[in-house]
Amino acid sequence: MQNFRVTWTQDGQPKRSGVAYDLPSAEHRKVRLEQETGVADVEIVPEKPGV
Template sequence: MQNYRVTWVQDGREKRSGVSYDQPSAESRKARLEQEDGVTDVRIVPVKPGE
């Protein structure tokens, strides 16, 4: 199974999710982040299991 992390920029600082997601969950998290004020450059990044 492929795992994903979500990365984004908030108030000029790069951030990333502390957990790994499956594809549908990562897309849902990305959509929620895009609705927040001050959040830009939201990306879904594939990661290896255990990363």
């Protein structure tokens, strides 16, 4: 199974999700971040196994 992390910038600071998600969950988290925090540069990035 491929895992993904969510990254974004908030208040000039780069942020990264503390957990890895499957793709549908990562997409859901991206939408929630955009709606709840107003950040617009949310990206879903593949996570290498074992990281």
